[in-house]
Amino acid sequence: MVEAHGGSETGGRQIRKVQLDEREDFSERQSYGRRVVTPVRYSTDPRDVGWVRENIPCQTACPADTNVPAYIQMVLENRYGRSYEINRYANVLPGVLGRICSRPCEDACRHGWPGNGAPVNICHLKRAAADLKPSGHRITENLFTPSGKRIAVIGAGPAGIAAAHDLSMLGHDVTILEQEEEPGGMLYYGIPEFRLPREVLSVEVRNALRLGVGLRTGVRVGKGEGEVRLSSLLQDYDAVLLTTGCMAAIPLPLRGADDGRDIAREIPNVEYGLDFLTELHRGETKTVGKRVAVVGAGFTALDCARVSLRLGAEQVTIHIRTTEEYIPVTKEEIFEAKREGTKILGLRTPVGLITDDSGRLTGVKFVQNRLGAWRAGGRRQAIPIEGSEFIEPCDTLLIAIGQKTVNDILDVEVELDRWGNVQVGEEGMTSVPGLFATGDFVIGASTVVEAVGLGRETALKIDTWLMGRVRRKRVVKIEPIEHPLRERSFDFIPPQHMPMEPMKSRFDNLVLEAEKGYDDALAKEEAKRCYLCHHKYEIDTDNCIYCRACIEVAPRDCIKLVEGVEINEDGSYGALAETNQWDRVGAIWIDNNECIRCGACFMVCPTQCIHITKNEIFYQDV
Amino acid sequence: MSDTDIQIAICGSAGDGTIAAGSILNQAMARAGYKVIAFDVYPAEIRGFGECIACSRITSAQVFSLKGQSDVLVSLNDGHAIAHVPEVRDYGAVIYDDAPISTLKEGQHISAHIKPAQLPYGLPMRELSERATSAAKSRNMVALGYLAGLYGMPRKAFHETITGKFKGKAAAIAEGNVQAFDAGYAEGEAAFRLDFIELGPAPETSSDAVMMNGNTAIVEGCMEAGLETFFGYPITPATTILEMLAARLPKQGGRVLQTEDEIAAIGAAIGAGYTGARAATATSGPGLALMTEMLGLGVMAEVPVVIFVSQRGGPSTGMPTKTEQSDLNLAVFGGSGDAKRIVLAPTNVEGCYRCAGRAFELAEQYQTPVIVLLDLYLSNRLESVSGLGKTRFAPNLSKGLDAWAPNEAYQRFAITDDWVSPRAIPGEPGGIHTVTGLEHNQLGRPKDTPEIHQLMTEKRHQKVAPAIRHADLSTYKRFGDEGEVDVGLIAWGSTFGEALEAMLQARSEGIRCAAMKVVMLSPLPVDAIRSFCADCREVLVPELNYQGQFANLLTGATGCEVHRFNRVTGRPMQVEDILGEIRRLAKVIKTERRFVAA
Amino acid sequence: MAELREPIYLEEKLKEIQGTGRLSYRSKSLPTWCPGCGYFSMTEGVTSALNQLGLAHKDVVIVSGIGCASRFPFFMDTYGFHTLHGRTLPVATGIKLANDKLTVIVVGGDGDGFAIGGGHIPHAARRNVDITYLLFDNGVYGLTKGQVSPTSVMGFKTKTSPYENRDAPLKPLMMLLSYGASWVGQAYAGQPHQLTDLIVQAIAHRGFSYLHILSPCVTFDKTSMTYQNLNLAVRDLPANHDPSDMIAAMTQAMDVTTPALGVLYREERPTLNDTMDEITRAAGGKPSTERAAVA
């Protein structure tokens, strides 16, 4: 039927188009606490919890448990302020992570699944929420009554800040001790300014600490002269939280250098990337030679390379042990580095440093590798090939092969695991009562968002330990939605590119931000691409007449004739059992994993038996 | 540039808009001045399931049938189309959707079946459709647009046709379809062409040539013959006659009524015919079966009425959407008693038009029901027709009251030298009379004496005999080689197109042969058929029924021996099949000759 | 603001549905009506009804004519008879007359029933043949691809009413009431629960029961009898409606703008088979039922 294109002929409903762009901004109104009241149900049923886990992949992938679809929907509705708040609820540094997050959510995004195109630029939208929130935006905090408990947090890195904020919100009296002059940890001393402007960082850090968190910078905890003893802190405070992260570079293991000496530290033009960056951000002037070699495969390595280019290096090469495929850095980051002129060469491990008579480095000796067995997190082992050594000449060598924790600050007996990290139990506590630890200090070098997530998690655990009961429960909040907010046409919008600083001007200085951020139009367009996976489409089987009108308009293989459903041992749903045999079809059911929330079925259902609900994770105070 | 001869098959599931796409293609190309012969095959379900094929042959010179192999196959539904991939010629194109929405097993996608010599053209039909109209249902327009873009078909003609098609519907609908078409067109234009299919320039067409199918031609004939009343009941494939007349007849003061059934339809038509108005109805085999009782009344009461019958697969409900020529017996003999009637079977669309018009003349002149016998293939087949409106059908041929010597009492069924009685119609002074279904005398009074029944039966048969020489109606015609030939074909109805095509090809292969079309099946032009058979070493009668109803008819009437060639596939006769039969016969003749020579 | 419904948990629902056993009345092949067609509610309604009444599959015969609705027997796991256009009721009468034990259900559309078959309805009704006639009224010819039907509203444009339908549509409920049908009800395909309930009552009724079902044609009627319009139009019978009151029934039947759903009229009187037995007795013979009792 050619004439039957578009529109809804079958269904009982009239489409009401939502003119997203013409919505007014509600974020102020939010801050006055007036909300449209809608009926709500809170559920802890494993099937609902499981649904959220299965169907909101971005949130599931996020270590900080960020409610991604909710904040993207707010962007759609032009409520950047609200969007920022939803972000801030999960992680107190949205503006920061909006720039430098490792984006596990985007790898998980349903829009990136086979046949669905490219993932939504979730991170760029997070930044947009931070950048575009109204100038007069007010932060909302729901505070518990003061508990009278005192907590010391050691280290003002992402984990420490996140924990400190949540703890003080929970009514405790928190003090942070930080050895550096500025709070932020790796955020301040590790990440170059062209990726993370310092004013963004400091504003969000200060906001996080505004609930009366005491910040004592330049204070070292340790056994040395004029250093605060951990043991004394344990006496003065009800609880102490260690979030000192991994601030020590892992030394370069060179052949024949097993006498414990670290040759690398003895050669002038060889540096550890971590120190290189830290010193740079402490304000020291750093220089590099014409040809810079970087060994290592993490963000630090890439940062070193890109900083070197800005310091005037002519040829920068990153040497990695495996291959690009397997290094834990976002593809964008790699592409930008290459675009700026960095070369990345794979399958090689440094085995020796070549120096001239004056003791300066002239080249690095590498051995050729081949790929070996798989390691955790999709990484690969590199197996050196005997006798395949070769020499790469260079003027500066920057080593960024990893970081580790520093435990010599502990003056009390704490159980360590075999990597020398402190061990923590289920309740987040070390073997020492009242001494908690979290972040990289526990799991080893990881990402910022993991640190924030852990900090937040541990804060709750400390609260539970201190108060003797759980005061915050994770439940599913279910609200009805009147009609679909999306249109099929949204699915064809291409990913919106992040506006970049032109190549010419990038290298002028070290602080010029390379990514410019979305403007309102770009953000809205990108936000439209989000499937809003937290919207759940359900068929009321009692009213279904099995007419398949919904199936006919379905854009994908998303509505199915079902005879059964698997139940996982945790009580959540598994795969649907489909059938085409009429006398076995028990129900027509929407496979929410295939569903892209286009709303076509909703419009055509003759018996109006399709309902939409908003399903979100909600932390209930109890 | 070479002459155009492109055959395009669009294949999909009912509901994909397959037939709609085909008809737009035909109309648009005709509008652009090409010759088009087209035929659709579709199932009874309205939506969703059965297989549909819209097949169009677009040429610069007139042809008489479809080709065995298509140049392009457009798949709107791989499930159905896969089976038809082998019907595409070498270096022909297969156009399909390369972005289906559900996971397929190996071989479920058409690309797995395209032969090495054929050329794949994939495009994301559904996606383009959704982009253009945010619905998947204009896939057919996208595919059509792609086809048009690929071969540089005149875009404007398509736009006009599409907008025309949706006239009266919401403007958005037409726009949406045009958008979808353009979306496809752009893709097609941009596509990298590898096939060697050429669209030549449009031929010079005589200004009055128009594209139409058999049913439309029937309607044209009715309109021009000044049809006054029409009664009908929907039945595939005759429904469109009723639909078109419902829309058009009122425009010139005629009246159309959709009755509650065929019985009522022909009843009303006979009533109207009795009053002297030009009256008709249209149906298919099953409807005709219902009508035979009323038909008998029409014969008996000598009421002029025209019945258009488009045959479909039978018996019973049979194959409503498949073609067949199996209602000949019913049309010629159907009904109770010796019910002689006139039966015309046009062989092409233009013939439909002429027969429709002449049917009313015959009905009036011989005061009897006239059946015009089409079949689904002819009803739906599109051809370009010229000479419309040139033929002046006689407005009234009935032998009226003025032909009666006034000094005697009027006899409605008086015996005259041409067996046709002067006919008075209600309202005429001095013509008062009664008609009845009972056997009757000259006055029309019931009478069943042996003499009367003998006489009146003879009257009802004799009066129609001269119909075979009716002015401006070729009731039969010979084509091909003159004089003695090896193989002669006699065909009727839609099949004659294929027969002619086959005969022409056979001649080009050096076989001496001729073909004769027989348009009037009752009464039958016996002498002409006899002399034709006399000229032929072998006579071949191809027809779309199992019994060889026409072969039976003419053998019975002429005593000539013929070879029967019968097909009941529900599809039109294949030129290749007939040709094969001709070759076989020719071969036999040759060997006989050699044998004689030796 | 949409209200929040009770949660639907699939496996519970499936257990419930499959538990009832109504699915067993379905055939194996999926119905071929246009997606969204009101006739789908017929399969749901009839299967549920047969299931609720606990009728054995083998004792049910479904008779249909020509038209979209007439494909129904193919989608059921019972005896079925797909007869000719409009000639369903005679066949059904014959079947019922020949075998008391069978439950005979006739399904058809408005064209099949009131156009070509119109002549048969009054007689089936007044004889009170003990069959159930489910008439799915979509006000248009579907199978012949969209022509005006006897129940098409005035002003309805179809290919055969290009200048709008000028003929007043039939009022089937009033016809059936006046024809003397002993059970007359009305349902709506868009309300499957009530439909099922009414089919149960119709089959349970002893005598000629006529259920008029408003069933939109999603393909050829996009203007008049659509789900959108009917959702707004239909209403339930007033709570105080008395099904034994013919006048009240007529009054409700007259209202076609806001159709009343429910049982309009119900009466008990001898069925055709009863009268056949009586005639047999009057002639001195033994009715089949009594013969069966003896044997």
Add this chain to the structure above:
Amino acid sequence: MAAPAHHVIIGNGVAGNHAAWVLRARAPDDRITIITIGALLFYDRYQLPQVFRGKHDWRAYLVHPPSYYEQNRIAVRRKCRVTHVDAERRVLTLAHREEVKYDTLLIASGGGGYLPANLIEYRPLFHSFNTFRAAMATARALPEEGTVIMLGGDILGIDVAYNLVDTGHRVLLVPHEQSFWPHKVDPSERPQLFEALSGAGIEVVDEAPVERIEAGENGAPARRVVLADGRELTGDVIMPFYGLAPALEFIARSGVDIERGLLVNPELKSTDAHIWAAGDVCQIWSADENAYRFYYGWKNVKAMGELAARNMTGSEQPFQTFIDETLTVDRAGRLHSSFWDYD
């Protein structure tokens, strides 16, 4: 009885087709399927420069007639893009969501033209020569005596350059470290090689990185290349020739080892027991060089195809190359690359 084994070959080039031929000979009853993204049957890419001499009918380039594939029961899935290979289930998915099971899989998808990251954004402004379609597009875009700006100039490019000059076109060559790829040319030899090219009428400009590239506004010149040192070159088409980058996106997440190419052992088997590779796509472990390395050139690729097919059907021979990679200048001063040899 068990269903016949299904050998699937991804790639429709020399390696793939030669492999198919050998497979058919060695396994008469097995199923053989070639999957290619192109619309054409196997054609001779070495003949492509003929498009500049007006040879525009693709049938003239076919290596085998269509009947060949039917006779040998080799299914060619044209216009099919492989999006994923599931090595566990031994199923590969095509872009149109069709799943194809295989018993043995040969990756012979060859290489696409490599582009340095800083040029990627200009891709739409480039013309290429790696397919019949691309060649035709180039031929159509290039007027009589038109000018071609060739960037990089790998050995394939130089072959094209010669043909362009012979057909009366102007060629500006912008050298790059990738020039003469895959030959490893000692910097000292480069001048004389460029000498030779200039001698043949190819205008070699001084080496400098590309600053930006622009499309000319309506009216010639169609393209402008701005070099870092400010020089501007104008021409009708720009053809980058920076060597090949293996086309491997589809197999990235299937678990087999990849560096720049698909890593295979000398028997051309990948790290998955059912997946082999041949041609420009694979990096073969070379014991003597202690490294994975590529082998290019028609003869190598054909040999790989044959070897892969043999090893897929039971044999166990290692690959060894037959050609020594030489780049010489003959008496006429014309370059000759051993990669150009083919029979």
